[in-house]
Amino acid sequence: xxxxxxxxxxLCRRMASFSAVQRGAEGTESFRLFFxxxxxxxVSPFHDIPMFNxxxxxxxxxxxxxxxxxxxxxxxxxxxxxxxxxxxxKKGKLRYVANVFPFHGYMWNYGAIPQTWEDPGHKDARTExxxxxxxxxxxxxxxxxxxxxxxxxxxxxxxxxxxxxxxxDWKLIAIDVNDPLAEKLNDIADVQREMPGLLDATVxxxxxxxxxxxxxxxxxxxxxxxQPAAFARDVVMETHEQWKQLTGGKTSELAxxxxxxxxxxxxDADKAEAVFAKSAEPGPCAPFPASVDAMHFC
Numbered sequence: 001x002x003x004x005x006x007x008x009x010x011l012c013r014r015m016a017s018f019s020a021v022q023r024g025a026e027g028t029e030s031f032r033l034f035f036x037x038x039x040x041x042x043v044s045p046f047h048d049i050p051m052f053n054x055x056x057x058x059x060x061x062x063x064x065x066x067x068x069x070x071x072x073x074x075x076x077x078x079x080x081x082x083x084x085x086x087x088x089x090k091k092g093k094l095r096y097v098a099n100v101f102p103f104h105g106y107m108w109n110y111g112a113i114p115q116t117w118e119d120p121g122h123k124d125a126r127t128e129x130x131x132x133x134x135x136x137x138x139x140x141x142x143x144x145x146x147x148x149x150x151x152x153x154x155x156x157x158x159x160x161x162x163x164x165x166x167x168x169d170w171k172l173i174a175i176d177v178n179d180p181l182a183e184k185l186n187d188i189a190d191v192q193r194e195m196p197g198l199l200d201a202t203v204x205x206x207x208x209x210x211x212x213x214x215x216x217x218x219x220x221x222x223x224x225x226x227q228p229a230a231f232a233r234d235v236v237m238e239t240h241e242q243w244k245q246l247t248g249g250k251t252s253e254l255a256x257x258x259x260x261x262x263x264x265x266x267x268d269a270d271k272a273e274a275v276f277a278k279s280a281e282p283g284p285c286a287p288f289p290a291s292v293d294a295m296h297f298c
Contacts, residue, residue, distance in 0.1 A: 017037060017038035018035050018036070018037055018038070018043070018045075018049060018151045019035070019036050019149075020033045020034070020035055020085075020147075020148070020149025020150075021033070021034045021035070021036060021276075022282050023084070023276070023279035023280055023281070023282060024279060024280035024281075024282065024283065025280070025282070025283035025284060025285060025286055026072075026285040026286065027072075027087075027094070027285050027286030027287065027288055028094075028283075028286050029087075029089070029094065030279070030280035030283070031086060031087055032077070032084040032085070032086050032279050032280075033074075033084050033085035033086075033148060033149050034082060034084045034276055034279070035048075035049070035082075035084070035149070041259060041269055041272070042082060042259060042269070042272040042273065042275070042276055043082070043258075043259045043260065044082045044083045044257065044258045044259065045063045045076055045083055045084075045085070045114055045151075046076050046078060046083040046114060046115075046135060047083065047114070047115065047247060047256060047257075047258040047260075047261060048114075048258050048259050048260045048261070049061055049063065049114040049115070049151060050114065050115065051113055051114055051115035051116060051236070051240055053153040053154075054153070058155070058156070058233060059153050059154065059155060059177055060113050060153070060154050060155075060156060060174070060236065061113065061114055061151055061152070061153065061154075062111050062112070062113055062138045062140060062151070062152045062153075062154045062174060063076070063085075063111045063112055063113075063114055063149070063150075063151055063152075064109050064110070064111040064140070064146040064147065064148060064149065064150040064151075064152055065085055065110060065111040065112065065148065066105075066106050066109070066110040066111065066148070067106075067109055067145050067146045067147060067148055068105075068106055068107065068108055068109050068110075068145045068146065069104055069105045069106065069107075069145065070105045070106060071096040071097050071098075071099070071104075071105040071106075071288075071292050072087055072094070072095075072096055072097075072288075073087060073088040073095040073096060073097055074086065074087050074088070074148060075088055075112075075134070076112060076134075076135060077255075078133070078134065078135075078254045078255065079253060079254055079255055080255055081255050081257040081267075081275045082255075082257055082258075082259075082272060082275050082276070083255060083257075084279070085148065085149065090213075096288070096289070096291075096292045097209055098209065098212035098213065098294070098296050099293070099294065099295050099296060100205070100208050100209055100211065100212065100295075100296050100297075100298050101295055101296065101297050101298075103201075103205055103209075107139075107201065107202070107205055108139040108140055108141050108202075109139075109140040109142070109144075109145065109146035109150075109152070110137070110138070110139055110140075111137070111138050111140070111152075112134070112135035112136060112137055112138060113135060113136050113138055113172070113236060113239075114135065115135075115240055115243050116135045116136040116236060116239035116240050116242075116243050117131070117133075117134070117135060117136075117239055117242045117243040117246050117254075118131030118132050118133065118134055118135075118136060118167075118168060118169070118170065118239055118242070119131045119133075119239075119242040119245070119246070119250075120132065120133040120167070122242060124168045126161065126221060126222075127161050127163060127168045127221040129163055129166055129167055129168040130167060130168065131167065131168050131239075131242070132164060132167040132168060132169045133167075133252075133254070134169075135239075135243075136170050136172060136235070136236060136239045137169065137170065137171050137172065138154065138171075138172045138173075138174050139171060139172065139173055139174065139202065140152060140154055140174050140175060140176055141157075141173060141174070141175055141191070141195065141198060142175050142176040142179035142181065142182070143179055143180060143181070144176065144179065152176050153176065153177045153178070154174035154175060154176055154177065155174060155175055155177050155182060155185070155186070156172055156173070156174050156229050156232045156233055156236065157173045157174055157175060157185055157186070157187060157188055157190070157191055157229050157232070158172070158173040158187065158188030158191065158226040158227055158228055158229055158231070158232050159171065159172050159173065159226065159227045159231055159232035159235055160172075160173070160202065160203065160206070160220060160226050160227075161220055161221035161222055161227070162206050162218055162219075162220055163218065163219045163220060163221060164218055165215075170235055170239075171202075171206060172232050172235075172236070173188065173191060173199075173202070173226065173232070181194060181195075186229065187228050187229045188226045188227070188228050188229065189228075199226055203220065203224055206218055206220075207219075207220075208298045211296070211298045212296040212298070247261060247263060247265065248263070249264070257275075259272055
């Protein structure tokens with residue numbers, strides 16, 4: 001391990017100070033995953049967890065919503081106070097990502113960078129499509145299978161510009177700075193060299209994963225090609241500026257309730273705990289539908 005990478009890892013471990021607390025029961029509509037900081041105070045993973053883990057080293061925080069190989073489509077509840085992680089729903093049913101051969105569930109640890117927002121009112125000049133109204137997505141490609149609610153210090157390696165039903169939906173490629181491969185991966189070409197086949201498989205996964213639900217294949221800007229690390233960092237900074245506008249009062253249906261920003265939407269500990277108390281008590285995981293195990297061919 002190089003001294004430079006070792007120092008980054010040490011700094012990032014010291015800053016990993018958030019924990020996830022389950023409410024409700026997994027596999028039901030009641031499931032929520034709230035976040036507390038090291039002092040035990042409730043925080044929003046969307047608004048209160050910093051975008052940077054180490055700004056000087058360009059190390060970002062990633063909130064893991066979906067561990068690798070799992071199917072439940074989990075995401076920050078952007079319209080709920082404190083934005084806990086919950087399972088997405090479509091047409092009144094809990095959403096699971098289909099297994100499209102040869103994939104099983106998600107092929108990376110999947111999540112989002114906090115304090116970012118893809119503004120649906122902003123047309124990206126590179127894709128000519130507006131944002132998808134969510135924090136920017138991250139695919140963490142390291143060896144460890146993460147846990148839902150992990151806050152992972154990541155190095156950005158590249159970006160894929162997916163067009164999902166006419167909206168820009170950036171997919172960032174990143175690696176946990178504590179991963180054994182992190183020292184060798186600094187840009188998207190390094191991923192191709194060290195992990196051959198992963199990027200092609202990633203494009204295919206995103207192209208076909210909605211087909212079993214009756215949706216058309218997704219499209220991509222830049223002729224389906226990944227953009228380099230510097231490009232990815234620029235995109236993140238743009239979405240961070242859009243997030244600043246959101247939390248500064250830009251009209252939106254999203255919840256900007258927070259514990260740390262010191263703005264009009266900030267709440268004190270008692271109000272945050274009141275939000276938490278309204279959620280369901282933890283319960284046992286409900287059985288997944290048998291259809292989740294089905295394999296699809298597209």
